[in-house]
Amino acid sequence: MSALQIAGGRVLFPDMTVREADVLADRERGRILETGDTARGDETLDAEGCLVVPGLVNAHCHAAMTLLRGYADDKPLDVWLRDDIWPVEAALEPEDIVAGARLGAAELLKNGVTALGDMYFEVPAAAAVLAEAGLRARVGHGIVTVGKDEAEARADFEEGLSVARELDGAAAGRIRSALMPHSLTTVDADLLEEYAPRAREAGVPLHYHANETADEVNPIVEAHGVRPLEHADDLGLLEAGDFIAHGVHVDAAEIELLAERGVGVAHCPASNMKLASGIAPVQAMLDAGVTVGIGTDGAASNNDLDVFDELRDAAMVGKLEADDAAAVAAPDVVRAATEGGADVLGFEAGRIEAGALADLVVVDLDEPHLTPVHDLLSHLAYAVRGSDVRHTVVDGEVVVRDRELLTLDEAAVTREAERRAKSLIERAESDE
Numbered sequence: 496m497s498a499l500q501i502a503g504g505r506v507l508f509p510d511m512t513v514r515e516a517d518v519l520a521d522r523e524r525g526r527i528l529e530t531g532d533t534a535r536g537d538e539t540l541d542a543e544g545c546l547v548v549p550g551l552v553n554a555h556c557h558a559a560m561t562l563l564r565g566y567a568d569d570k571p572l573d574v575w576l577r578d579d580i581w582p583v584e585a586a587l588e589p590e591d592i593v594a595g596a597r598l599g600a601a602e603l604l605k606n607g608v609t610a611l612g613d614m615y616f617e618v619p620a621a622a623a624v625l626a627e628a629g630l631r632a633r634v635g636h637g638i639v640t641v642g643k644d645e646a647e648a649r650a651d652f653e654e655g656l657s658v659a660r661e662l663d664g665a666a667a668g669r670i671r672s673a674l675m676p677h678s679l680t681t682v683d684a685d686l687l688e689e690y691a692p693r694a695r696e697a698g699v700p701l702h703y704h705a706n707e708t709a710d711e712v713n714p715i716v717e718a719h720g721v722r723p724l725e726h727a728d729d730l731g732l733l734e735a736g737d738f739i740a741h742g743v744h745v746d747a748a749e750i751e752l753l754a755e756r757g758v759g760v761a762h763c764p765a766s767n768m769k770l771a772s773g774i775a776p777v778q779a780m781l782d783a784g785v786t787v788g789i790g791t792d793g794a795a796s797n798n799d800l801d802v803f804d805e806l807r808d809a810a811m812v813g814k815l816e817a818d819d820a821a822a823v824a825a826p827d828v829v830r831a832a833t834e835g836g837a838d839v840l841g842f843e844a845g846r847i848e849a850g851a852l853a854d855l856v857v858v859d860l861d862e863p864h865l866t867p868v869h870d871l872l873s874h875l876a877y878a879v880r881g882s883d884v885r886h887t888v889v890d891g892e893v894v895v896r897d898r899e900l901l902t903l904d905e906a907a908v909t910r911e912a913e914r915r916a917k918s919l920i921e922r923a924e925s926d927e
C-alpha cells in the first residue's frame with residue numbers, strides 16, 4: 496500500500512471543530528485511512544501553520560464557459576442567454592470545449608475545488624480533460640429542445656442518455672454522470688417524462704436548472720396550474736439523488752417537496768445576483784432538511800470558479816434574504832461547500848474522517864487578511880480566498896503542491912484558452 500501523509504496542520508473535522516492532527520490517505524483506494532497522530536506515508540505534504548479542510552465541491556458548473564468569462568455582462572438571464580451566450584455557443588468547436596474545460600480545471604484545482612457537477616457539450620472530451628487534471632466530477636450533456644423539431648429533440652435526449660451511460664464510473668469512479676436536461680422551460684415536458692425512467696434504468700440521476708428566475712415560474716403555473724417543482728414531480732423528475740441548480744423562486748410547498756424527495760439543491764448566489772435572478776431561501780431549505788451545496792455556475796455569470804468566494808456570498812445573501820444576521824451562519828456555508836455539495840453530487844467526500852474519499856485542501860494561514868485567528872470557521876466562511884490554497888489532494892493524489900498545478904502545464908493552458916476564446920468570438924460574430 497502506498498500512503499500520503501498530510502502532516503502537522505490543524506484539521507477541520509465533520510463536527511465542525513478544528514484540532515491539530517495529521518491525515519493519512521491510502522493512495523490506491525483514494526480513501527482516508529486515519530486522522531490524529533498518524534504513521535508517516537511514502538509521501539508527505541507539509542501542513543505546518545496551515546488549515547486542512549475537505550476539498551471544496553462546486554455543485555453546479557459549466558467548466559468550459561471559462562472561455563466566455565467577461566464576454567457579456569450586466570444583462571438578465573433570458574436576454575443574456577439568447578442574445579449573447581447561445582449565439583457564441585453555436586460556434587463552439589470540440590477543441591474550444593477541451594481548452595475551456597482545461598482552463599476551468601486549472602482554476603478549480605488551484606482554488607481548492609476537488610469535485611464538481613458539470614453540464615455542457617462535448618462531454619466525453621470534457622470529462623477526459625477533467626479526469627486527467629485530477630478532478631472528481633458528475634457530468635452530463637446539457638439537453639435543450641426549444642427551437643428543435645421532434646427528431647432533433649429526441650436526438651439530443653439520446654445523446655444525453657448515451658453520454659451518461661458511457662461515462663458513469665469512468666476514471667476509476669472519479670467520473671460519474673447524470674441525465675442533464677437544461678431546464679423545465681427549455682426542454683419539452685413530454686420528452687422529460689418519457690426519458691426520466693430511462694435515466695433511472697441506466698442508474699443515473701437527473702440534474703437541471705429550476706426556479707432560477709421569476710420569468711420561468713409564471714409560464715409553468717399558467718400552463719399547468721402548479722408550481723415548477725410540483726410540475727417536475729408530476730413528470731417524475733424529483734427522485735432521491737436528483738439535484739437542481741438555483742431554486743431561487745421556490746415556495747414553502749416546493750421546499751417541502753425537495754426535502755421529502757431527497758433532491759439536492761446547488762445554490763449559486765453569485766450567478767443569481769449577477770443576473771438579478773433573485774435570492775434563494777437557503778435558511779428555509781436548511782431548516783426543512785434539504786441538502787444544499789454551493790455552485791459557481793459558469794464563469795460567464797460569476798465571473799470566477801472560486802468556491803471560497805461563493806460560500807462567502809452564500810452567507811451574506813442568505814442573511815439578507817432571511818432578514819436575519821444569524822441565518823446561513825459560518826458552519827452552515829462551510830458544510831454546504833464541502834459535505835453538502837458532496838452529498839448533492841453523490842460522492843462519499845466532503846468530510847475528513849476514516850473511510851471518506853481522500854479529497855483535501857491545505858489552506859495557508861500566514862497572510863495579513865487571515866490574521867489574527869479567533870475562529871478558523873469564521874475565516875473559512877468570511878476571509879479565506881481561493882488563492883490561499885497551498886495544496887490540493889484528490890483521491891489521495893497530490894494535484895496542487897505549494898500552489899503549483901502538477902497535472903497540467905498552466906502557462907500552456909492559459910495561452911491556448913486565450914487563443915481559442917479569441918477565435919471563437921471572431922467566428923461567432925462573423926456568422927451573425
Ligand SMILES: N[C@@H](CCSC[C@H]1O[C@@H](n2cnc3c(=O)[nH]cnc32)[C@H](O)[C@@H]1O)C(=O)O
Pocket residue numbers: 557572576580581584614615616636637638639677704707766792793796
Ligand atoms: N445542448 C444544449 C447545451 C446546454 S449546456 C448548458 C447551457 O446552460 C447555459 N447556462 C449557463 N448558465 C446558466 C444559468 O444560470 N441558467 C441557465 N442556463 C445557463 C449554458 O450557456 C449552456 O448553454 C444546447 O443545445 O444549447
Ligand SMILES: [Zn+2]
Pocket residue numbers: 555556557704740792793
Ligand atoms: Zn447553470
